[in-house]
Amino acid sequence: MTAKERLILALDYSNLDDAKVLVEKLGDTVDIYKVGLELFLTSGGKAVDYLHEKGKKVFLDLKFHDIPNTVEMASRFAVDKGVFMFNVHASGGRKMMENVSKMIENTGSKSIAIAVTILTSFSEDEIKEQFKSSMNLEEMVMHFATLTKESGMHGVVCSPLEAGLIKKLCGKEFKTICPGVRPAWSAKNDQQRIMTPKMAIENGADFLVVGRPVRAAEDPVKAAELVLKEIEEALEGDK
Numbered sequence: 001m002t003a004k005e006r007l008i009l010a011l012d013y014s015n016l017d018d019a020k021v022l023v024e025k026l027g028d029t030v031d032i033y034k035v036g037l038e039l040f041l042t043s044g045g046k047a048v049d050y051l052h053e054k055g056k057k058v059f060l061d062l063k064f065h066d067i068p069n070t071v072e073m074a075s076r077f078a079v080d081k082g083v084f085m086f087n088v089h090a091s092g093g094r095k096m097m098e099n100v101s102k103m104i105e106n107t108g109s110k111s112i113a114i115a116v117t118i119l120t121s122f123s124e125d126e127i128k129e130q131f132k133s134s135m136n137l138e139e140m141v142m143h144f145a146t147l148t149k150e151s152g153m154h155g156v157v158c159s160p161l162e163a164g165l166i167k168k169l170c171g172k173e174f175k176t177i178c179p180g181v182r183p184a185w186s187a188k189n190d191q192q193r194i195m196t197p198k199m200a201i202e203n204g205a206d207f208l209v210v211g212r213p214v215r216a217a218e219d220p221v222k223a224a225e226l227v228l229k230e231i232e233e234a235l236e237g238d239k
């Protein structure tokens with residue numbers, strides 16, 4: 001995969017017009033865009049159609065979590081829309097994820113179906129309080145990654161710090177999609193557990209989800225190009 005095939009730009013906007021300005025500005029520099037709950041809902045789903053009309057790939061980040069049949073139907077919507085990637089919560093369970101992966105197999109869809117393990121907003125203490133489990137945060141992330149893999153899904157959203165371990169546990173083909181990426185030149189914002197694009201790729205990240213470092217840059221095209229250059233450097237070093 002090339003650097004461009006690994007960069008996912010997060011379109012965290014509350015209206016489609018603002019998102020369009022960035023997509024137009026970035027032109028051919030970026031190919032994959034992440035549409036989350038906010039933009040999906042405020043645009044009435046139109047953000048997906050707009051991006052597809054522009055020839056872009058869409059990561060539909062709606063994190064489905066419901067009974068198996070309902071999540072299967074929602075996933076079917078994503079697949080029928082032809083999204084490149086979509087996600088569910090691994091905590092929805094084995095049956096829920098198996099329904100999704102079987103539906104993908106039956107439809108012959110090329111969509112990549114991934115799961116969120118533990119939301120990165122959870123602290124170690126909150127995990128203890130919520131799950132009353134003897135597992136610590138990392139053990140729980142690995143547990144959910146394994147469950148995701150066993151349920152036939154294609155990969156997980158994870159911190160770049162966890163990507164290497166997840167690859168070791170679930171295999172090379174199991175996809176790691178990593179937010180929490182910050183080039184050395186950009187602000188950390190509210191991200192805690194970060195890596196640079198180069199380090200993230202070197203640590204086993206397949207896809208990088210980047211938002212503010214590009215979106216909030218004075219020159220988003222240049223910022224995206226710098227991120228792509230870092231990814232390329234990591235890929236070169238891998239040869």
Ligand code: C5P
Pocket residue numbers: 010012036119120121157179180181189191209210211212213
């Ligand atoms: O602006 P920034 O680069 O921090 O954006 C990262 C994107 O990845 C945001 O859309 C954020 O919601 C998402 N994300 C994340 N951490 C997760 C899962 C998703 O930052 N664990």
